[in-house]
Structures are given as structure tokens and as C-alpha cells.
Amino acid sequence: MGESREQLRDAFRAVGRRLTAQRCLVLEVLEASDGHLDAEALYDQAKILDPNISLATVYRTLAVLKKMDLVEEHRLGEEHSHYESVRDRPHYHFTCLDCGRVIEFDTPLVRQIRQELSQREGVRVIGAHLHLTGYCARCQNGSGGQHTHEE
Numbered sequence: 291m292g293e294s295r296e297q298l299r300d301a302f303r304a305v306g307r308r309l310t311a312q313r314c315l316v317l318e319v320l321e322a323s324d325g326h327l328d329a330e331a332l333y334d335q336a337k338i339l340d341p342n343i344s345l346a347t348v349y350r351t352l353a354v355l356k357k358m359d360l361v362e363e364h365r366l367g368e369e370h371s372h373y374e375s376v377r378d379r380p381h382y383h384f385t386c387l388d389c390g391r392v393i394e395f396d397t398p399l400v401r402q403i404r405q406e407l408s409q410r411e412g413v414r415v416i417g418a419h420l421h422l423t424g425y426c427a428r429c430q431n432g433s434g435g436q437h438t439h440e441e
Contacts, residue, residue: 305358312336312343316351317360317375326364326372326383326392364421382420388429 295314302309319335320327327335333348352373355361363371364383382400384393397420404415 301358301360307354312340312347313351313354315340315343316348317355320361320373320375323374326374328372332373364419380418382422384422384424384426386426386429387423388425391426391428393426 295309298314298317299309302313315336316332319332319339323332323335329345329348329352332352333343333345336343336348352361352363356363356373360376361373362376363373365371379396380400381394381396384395385391386393400418400420404418407413408415
């Protein structure tokens with residue numbers, strides 16, 4: 291886990307909650323994942339490590355971790371949510387409309403927009419989400435260039 295177990299335990303205590311083995315497990319599975327897991331995929335991976343964990347526990351744990359800003363929830367072009375552990379550096383997502391591939395990227399432009407908005411409007415921006423959709427290079431090449439319209 292990105293934070294030490296003691297730091298996590300303190301963070302949970304500060305909000306009146308306990309750091310249970312199952313909560314640790316959900317965080318560990320998310321941090322070890324290369325992709326963005328939905329709750330069912332997360333449950334499947336967690337169940338390998340703890341056969342006693344339930345899908346309901348995974349959903350409840352995700353809600354707690356999200357509320358504590360330890361986990362981010364994303365809609366990546368599907369009807370259900372995907373989750374990932376919060377990272378030190380911001381990043382954004384591109385989802386291919388053909389194959390569903392998710393590409394993570396960073397750009398200084400979002401930081402610029404946040405700063406400009408703060409200065410111009412006097413607001414305090416505490417978060418930014420950017421999700422782009424389109425066609426990845428592989429799908430564009432495989433489609434004979436037929437994906438040309440913009441939304």
C-alpha cells in the first residue's frame with residue numbers, strides 16, 4: 291500500500307472507523323492492479339486471497355474508501371463504475387470506443403486551466419476529472435480509417 295499500515299490505521303481512526311483486514315485487502319488488490327477494476331472484478335481477485343469476503347463487503351468498502359479519498363471512482367464509457375487507488379500524481383483517462391482500452395495520461399494543461407479559473411473567478415478547485423473518448427491507434431488502423439467523426 292502507498293501509505294504504511296500505521297498511517298492507514300490512523301486515517302481510519304480519525305474518521306471513527308477501523309482498518310479491517312478486508313479493507314486492507316481491497317486496497318491491496320486495487321494498488322496491485324494494472325487496470326481499472328469494477329467491483330465484480332475486484333471481488334473476484336480479492337476472493338482468491340480471502341474466500342470469506344463477500345461482494346457486499348467489497349461494495350461497502352469501496353464506498354468507505356471513496357469517502358476517505360483513498361479510492362477514485364471512474365465511469366470509463368460503460369454503465370458501471372471502475373475503481374483505482376488514489377495516486378500521488380494526477381492523471382486522466384482516454385477510452386477507446388471500439389476495444390474499450392483505457393489509456394492513462396498526464397498533461398500540464400489541466401493544471402493551467404485550474405490556475406486560470408482560480409485566478410479569474412476566485413474559486414478554489416479541489417479536483418479535476420478528464421475523460422476523453424475516441425479510437426485508439428490500433429482500432430483506427432484496423433478500421434481502415436473509418437472512424438473520422440468527432441463528437
